[in-house]
Amino acid sequence: MAGGDALVEELRAARDSLFDTLASVAPESMTTPGLLGEWSGRDLIAHLGYWAGHAVEVIHAVEDGRVNEVGVGEPPVDEVNETVARIARSTDLATVRKREAASVEALVERLRGLSGALLGERLPDGATLEEGIREDGAAHYREHLEELRRALRDSARG
Known part of the structure; x- marks a missing residue:
């Protein structure tokens, strides 16, 4: 099990890699x-920011002893997305970027x-809090980074 600082480092590295790759995207593809x-690109950034914020909410619920409320009453993931x-x-x-950065900083602060x-x-879905944080944080950035890299390679091939 990693500690909060290790999760922060992992999140920052994954986020930096994704944004480094996004920097190579044509400006028109950002919107x-x-x-x-x-x-x-804007939709992707907003998506990642939302889920980083979701991790903050999950941490807060666990800290408050409300672990059984995690996910209760939330719409399906596809609907949220x-x-x-x-x-x-x-x-x-610019606003989407600021919101994503604020969500990540809130997550870093909580971690x-x-x-x-x-x-x-354990969260209601069976994952540990650590696994849930990774899923909404670093692993999520890495997942979309790989998709982005594939899309950019495919686009370059024509």
Whole structure:
């Protein structure tokens, strides 16, 4: 089990790699659907920011002893993702970037203050808190980084 600082390092490295790759994306692909399926770069950034914020909410629930409430009443993931993308499309890229950065910084702050003992807490879906944080954080950035790299390679091939 990693500690909060290790999770922060992992998140920052994954996020930096994704944003380094996004820097090579044509400016129009940052706001025009089609970079990753129907998503633009802006949609992707908003998506990642939303899920980083979700990890903060999960940590808060666990810290408050409300682990059984995690996920209760939440809409299905695909519905959440569609809503986030729809909102992103009507928001300027700079604002989306600021929101994502703020979500990540909130997650970093929570991780730095998190008791390591809580990382092993089981969430209702069976994952540990640590696994849930990774899923919404570093692993999520890495997942979309690989998709982005594939899309850019495919695009370069024509």
